[in-house]
Amino acid sequence: IVESEVNGKQTITYDINPKAKWSTGRPLDYRDLVANWTSQNGKDTAYEASSTAGYDRIESVVRGTTDQQAIVTFSKKYGDWRGVFYPLLPRENVDTADHFNKAALTTFPATAGPFRIKNIAAGGKRIVVERNPDWWGENKSVLDTISYIPLDQSAAIGALQSGEIDQMELGSDADSFKVAKGIPNVDLRQSLGYQYRHFDFNGAAGRITADKAVRLALMKAIDRDFLANAQLGQITSKPAVLDSHLFVNGQKGYQANNGDITFNPDQAKKELEAAGWVMAGDFRKKDGKQLDLHDVIPSGASNASQEAQVMQQNLKAVGANLIIDTVPSDDFFNKYILVGAFDVTHFTWEGTPFTSSSDGIYRLTPGITLQNYGQIGSPQINALADTALTETDDAKRLADYNELDKQVWAEGHSLTLFQRPSTYATKKNLANFGAPAFGDQDMSKVGFLK
Incomplete structure (x- = not known):
């Protein structure tokens, strides 16, 4: 190149x-x-x-x-x-x-790499790949085949216990982490990684969260330190909140851009009051409407459920009623998030080495959602994104992205929660696989020790 x-x-x-x-x-x-x-x-x-x-x-x-x-x-x-x-x-x-x-909903017409698809079970419940005889890379794959089985977190840990699977990504599920620690002949492999949890608002007209003042106030009501410790305290010795939308801890360019958006329930109350939301019983009302927020989360995700319960108490303390709507995991994105059928939600973003890959999350383009599911943004954010995309000097581009991130915070686009360590539970004899940090996993080198 x-x-x-x-x-x-x-x-x-x-x-x-x-x-x-x-x-x-x-x-x-x-x-x-x-x-x-x-x-x-x-x-x-x-x-x-x-x-x-x-x-x-x-x-x-x-x-x-x-x-x-x-x-x-x-x-x-x-x-x-x-x-x-x-x-x-x-x-x-x-x-x-x-x-x-x-084209890729039920099969994949063509692939490239050390493996190729052998078969896909009906409904996509098991995908088997086999060594690609035409692979032109340096290394012939060690494994003959790899089977991928889509399972939710609770089912996956059971499959690891029974020996049905050889590895699983634990994410921030403390319960699965505890179980995995007790499984004989299983290793826990961990590093920094690109994954992070975030709390999103829907800015569509008619939604309570269309009001930036409300979004900023609610962000100050959520105790991110408590969430990080609750979710990660049993998984890593250094749980920490994430104060950037564009970089993660350990990545070049990372700096805290959250400004005054920290856990401050007293300030959250003042700002909600100023926005016209006054206490009426347990919760606030404005123009006869109660401050109800529907939080859509997927079933089978214990970490999302635990987060929701903590945030429900956080928000109740400032007069906001968080209603937890648990939906089938298969429907979560297609029927709810992608079509904007939520007030608030929280899930995991997977970052990449390329900061520009986040462009579609924060850019507001009329008529086009991209990954900005809450449709929150501003002309200033778009302009800063354009500036950052054009900059070819690496240091200047990182500085541009940090200026962009400050505006994303100021707009109340979303609240980053915490960076998840890359944590895998694997069979002890599974070699060259685990937590690659900011690198790529070379599947051609993965195999089992003799």
Whole structure:
């Protein structure tokens, strides 16, 4: 990959390994990059892209001297250009809006890597991958097959106990952590990681949380230190709140940008009062409407339930009534979060090395949700995001993103709670697998000790 400037425009030349093939046997070529750009640049809204960051700044993707060379030209400079085509999807999956939106719902037409799909059980309840004989990488995979079984947290820990599975990610589930510690021949492997919990508001018109003053007040009513200790105290010796939306602890660029948004219930009461919400019995009312907030959480997620109960008490102390709505985990995103059917919610974001990957979470684009499910933002946030995306100097870009984060806090977009350590429970003899911190897991090297 070569970055250069051609006719005053940022240009990236990709030379694709001539040995690289998709699992269908077709070589990777420049047309795969064209299809990925076309499907994610935002020009055709029929493609339901979660983010258009970077792709919307590409002017063209054309063939170079061979089919295995792609020349990408940006219309505007893009500092995080390494984040585009990451991952690269086969064009068969994204060449039409229908394929882009639905091709991977029940199967995956083509893959690339040390493994390929062997079979997918009906309903997707078990996915088996096998060694890819056409893998062109340095290492042939150690394992012949890997089976993936989708289970909720409570079922997964039982499967680990019975030996049905060899590893599970524990997240911040203290109960599962305790059980895993007592399972013979199981290791607990932990590191810093990109995952973090957050509390989101719905800013749609007609919602109580459409009022920024209410959002900011409620944020001050939630005891994040207590939540971090309650969720992580038995998992890590250093539970801490997260005071950035764009970086996590241990990542270059991280700094606290929360300003005066700290646990301060007295201040929360004053601000709710100033916003017109006055106490009437146990809870506040305004214009005859009680301060009721429906908190939508998925079933089977004990950490979400525990968080909700703590926040319910926190908010009750300032006169807000948090109503916990537990919905089927399979419906949580599709039927509630993606369509804005919530007042508040909380779940886990998975960060990446590319800060621009968060662009769709905080950018407000009329008619396009991306990952900004609560539809909260401002022209200033959009402008700062544009500035950060354009900056090619790494240090300046990190500074730009921190300025952006300050505005995200000031807008009351969402409340970051705490960063979850990357914690895995694995069979003791499972090698080269666990908690990779900010690195990638090389599945070709994973195997069992003899």
